[in-house]
Amino acid sequence: MNEVASQDDLYRDTAERFGSALERLARAYEIDPEKRRDLIQEIHFQLWRSFQRFDARCSLRTWVYRVAHHVAASHVLRERRTFSNLVSLEELEVLAGKDQGHAAADYRINLERLSALIQQLKPLDRQVIVSYLEDMDAVSIGEITGLSPGNVAMRIHRIKNILARRFHEGGSHAE
Amino acid sequence: MRNNSSGNDPRSIWQNQPTEPSVMTLEKIRQKVRELHAKTRRELLIRRIGIPLMVAAISGFGIVQGHDTALRIVFAVAIAWSLAGQHFLGLGMRSATLPGDAALSTGLEFYRREVERRRYLFRRMMGWSFGPVVLAIAALIALIVSFGIGNRGMPLKKTLFSMIPFLAMVVVWIVGVFVIRMRDQRELQREIDELNEIERENRRS
Numbered sequence: 001m002n003e004v005a006s007q008d009d010l011y012r013d014t015a016e017r018f019g020s021a022l023e024r025l026a027r028a029y030e031i032d033p034e035k036r037r038d039l040i041q042e043i044h045f046q047l048w049r050s051f052q053r054f055d056a057r058c059s060l061r062t063w064v065y066r067v068a069h070h071v072a073a074s075h076v077l078r079e080r081r082t083f084s085n086l087v088s089l090e091e092l093e094v095l096a097g098k099d100q101g102h103a104a105a106d107y108r109i110n111l112e113r114l115s116a117l118i119q120q121l122k123p124l125d126r127q128v129i130v131s132y133l134e135d136m137d138a139v140s141i142g143e144i145t146g147l148s149p150g151n152v153a154m155r156i157h158r159i160k161n162i163l164a165r166r167f168h169e170g171g172s173h174a175e
Numbered sequence: 176m177r178n179n180s181s182g183n184d185p186r187s188i189w190q191n192q193p194t195e196p197s198v199m200t201l202e203k204i205r206q207k208v209r210e211l212h213a214k215t216r217r218e219l220l221i222r223r224i225g226i227p228l229m230v231a232a233i234s235g236f237g238i239v240q241g242h243d244t245a246l247r248i249v250f251a252v253a254i255a256w257s258l259a260g261q262h263f264l265g266l267g268m269r270s271a272t273l274p275g276d277a278a279l280s281t282g283l284e285f286y287r288r289e290v291e292r293r294r295y296l297f298r299r300m301m302g303w304s305f306g307p308v309v310l311a312i313a314a315l316i317a318l319i320v321s322f323g324i325g326n327r328g329m330p331l332k333k334t335l336f337s338m339i340p341f342l343a344m345v346v347v348w349i350v351g352v353f354v355i356r357m358r359d360q361r362e363l364q365r366e367i368d369e370l371n372e373i374e375r376e377n378r379r380s
Binding site (some may be wrong): 015019020023024027041044045046047049053054057058063066067070073074077088107110111114122123124125127132133134135139142143145146147148149150151154163166167 | 184208370
């Protein structure tokens with residue numbers, strides 16, 4: 001009974017703390033609002049299920065993001081029958097170099113452009129960019145993705161280049 | 176939340192997007208469990224019964240209508256192959272839920288497992304699902320040809336000629352399925368190669 005209670009409590013706490021972040025994460029994986037709602041529900045459901053096994057071996061945040069990204073990556077694999085339209089950060093960096101973006105004054109347009117850019121990426125690179133946009137440090141990103149610190153640093157460097165070109169972002173970046 | 180006066184800071188744009196955080200109630204979660212069970216049952220029914228049913232229908236017709244023992248054996252083999260295939264395909268399939276310990280895996284580990292599982296399923300699907308259907312259709316074509324020659328006294332050339340639309344449809348379907356599956360396989364393999372490269376980079380850094 002206690003186990004069930006703690007599973008429910010953990011879920012409620014998580015939904016409260018990470019609810020908005022999970023919504024944003026779903027936006028990185030699904031553009032269609034209807035499907036996105038289903039994806040968010042799926043993430044919440046799988047999180048609740050996963051808390052049966054939560055043993056604090058990693059932080060709650062790492063756990064939550066891992067489950068959410070796993071559900072979302074499975075969703076991408078299921079929905080998108082081929083990978084041919086998805087690119088890696090490396091390829092996107094090359095494309096960004098050719099296509100210099102224009103900073104838009106409209107917030108909504110900027111958000112749509114950012115979402116569209118993220119949705120071009122392969123699932124693993126999407127995990128990195130979403131974590132970066134959520135202000136996570138390289139160590140946390142490494143824990144979630146399984147990438148080494150050097151690998152994360154290299155990808156963040158690429159992300160910064162791409163974003164700087166597309167959004168004329170200022171020079172200050174938090175690591 | 177970040178507050179960037181320029182309004183062009185991607186992290187600020189990202190974090191300030193409007194959201195409607197939803198907390199699923201326990202009742203909603205229970206409903207989701209029921210829906211998932213129903214979905215899994217539905218998918219299994221379509222995958223596991225649809226193909227054998229098609230093979231059984233073609234082969235059943237062939238066994239009843241045909242008089243050639245060799246052809247009847249081929250039809251029976253197609254049914255047995257298809258039934259065995261459903262057993263082996265079922266071993267690789269997972270219900271619509273994540274494994275309970277999924278959160279213990281990193282993104283890289285989980286993604287690799289998912290891609291490999293998909294590649295494995297595609298391969299098995301070709302052998303155990305597509306194979307019996309092709310065999311049953313090939314036997315059906317042989318049955319129709321033998322019927323045309325034996326019962327109607329038509330020459331082989333004329334029999335085949337009269338079947339051109341059907342044969343063309345079958346060939347287009349087989350080639351289409353084969354090409355799509357092969358493309359999927361190549362893309363999954365490319366994805367695995369990229370993951371291998373990422374792991375090599377991981378070890379180097």
